[in-house]
């Protein structure tokens with residue numbers, strides 16, 4: 074079985090997270106720019122005096138890994154992305170029912 | 186919000202009546218014209234006065250290579266302002282409307298370039314005795330004298346094409362009021378009619394030998410003709426069209442502030458042609474206009490940032506850009522009549538006025554989307570009145586002294602021009618809105634607005650992944 078690990082991190086933490094993952098030999102990763110806010114909300118922007126509730130820029134790092142690797146990968150991300158300040162981000166782990174490698178047609182854990 | 190919704194409904198219901206009122210205003214204006222003092226062919230106190238020394242009909246001045254070179258270069262500078270405006274506005278709209286917004290300014294260059302040489306220049310500057318129009322003698326630029334009395338040291342074509350650039354940017358300024366919701370067809374038809382029935386008459390009245398020129402109104406480079414006319418028309422259109430879908434509920438922040446700043450910078454650069462070029466000569470007056478323009482603009486940018494720091498705690502780039510444009514607008518009528526001190530005051534005060542006007546707009550809830558009225562209407566009005574305060578005959582012998590030099594009468598003349606321009610622009614805009622809305626249609630359908638004008642009006646997108 075596999076799990077999807079989605080880590081929402083500070084953009085400044087990306088390098089450390091990728092380096093950390095490389096050290097444990099992770100399979101693959103997808104990174105996307107996203108915006109969001111946690112429990113402290115975003116920052117207020119102002120355009121010609123008009124307020125707009127802004128969101129904070131974050132990155133989402135997605136990795137699908139075999140069940141046995143989940144703990145190792147999560148630990149690495151937490152260690153690399155933590156500053157201890159508010160807004161360090163979150164990691165969500167969810168089950169993945171299948172994976173297919175397009176080139177070969179391999180399925181399941183062999184494909185990730 | 187409620188107040189303006191109601192006003193709008195009233196406006197809509199009364200459009201026909203207002204249209205009639207507009208036409209009767211025209212008719213009475215024509216009567217007024219006949220009672221007015223005979224219009225002199227001598228240059229108006231604006232651009233013309235700039236072209237010192239006044240020539241007598243018997244001794245034509247020689248064509249000056251320097252003046253001609255400067256005026257042609259200035260025309261090119263002013264042309265660049267319209268693409269500058271395109272970026273300034275396009276950065277402020279949402280992503281889905283970026284190309285439609287650029288298109289409005291860009292196509293205006295093409296549209297009015299053609300309108301101007303076929304009939305626009307003739308209506309605005311041609312010979313004729315009617316109150317609102319110069320006449321039809323110069324259609325297709327036929328029968329043009331070798332030089333214009335307004336610019337006696339350059340070939341007539343140089344002056345004509347310099348003026349063309351003003352005619353282009355003025356209707357483009359209005360785009361800010363109807364951004365993100367006007368159909369392309371409605372936009373083209375409205376702009377053409379507006380250029381013909383609002384811009385050309387006001388240019389005639391102020392510069393083309395018309396009533397305000399003979400009254401002694403001071404408008405060096407077009408505060409009244411360009412900024413007030415477009416600003417007040419923008420206000421009328423914003424009210425008639427109503428707010429963008431989701432206005433006040435959805436966030437509508439500028440999608441690309443770097444474009445806004447690029448556009449503002451191009452405007453600042455091109456404005457030297459607009460203002461210093463309006464001397465129509467490469468002389469000391471052009472240099473005065475250049476320096477007062479730059480100074481007022483700089484002062485206004487600083488002041489806008491200062492006001493923001495006080496009001497919101499942070500200075501913004503959009504604020505710096507808005508302040509610069511407000512300063513450019515305000516100094517436009519004054520740049521060839523006031524000195525450095527005047528330009529500092531004009532720049533400092535305009536930002537306070539425009540910033541306040543925009544805060545009031547937010548409170549009232551009408552949707553002058555990119556603040557054409559807030560910047561050009563308010564800034565243009567301030568500039569026209571301020572010219573009557575700080576003008577000095579010692580700067581421009583063809584001008585007049587203002588209030589501070591002991592001539593309060595000038596302020597009243599300026600006020601009269603301001604009032605007429607505001608009323609005329611609003612009345613005619615209402616009439617034209619009504620005509621275009623009932624024929625080709627002004628506003629896009631809700632679905633098209635939601636999809637964005639880039640896709641719904643032009644079938645393209647500004648950005649692809």
Ligand SMILES: Nc1ncnc2c1ncn2[C@@H]1O[C@H](COP(=O)(O)OP(=O)(O)OP(=O)(O)O)[C@@H](O)[C@H]1O
Nearest residue numbers: 081108109110111112113131158159160161162163
């Ligand atoms: N419950 C959630 N669901 C989805 N995304 C979330 C959730 N909570 C946080 N995020 C994402 O994570 C980013 C960082 O959140 P953040 O670290 O500020 O969370 P927090 O709960 O406020 O914790 P902290 O107190 O450490 O700031 C947010 O900008 C948002 O994109």
Ligand SMILES: [Mg+2]
Nearest residue numbers: 111112113160
């Ligand atoms: Mg948080």
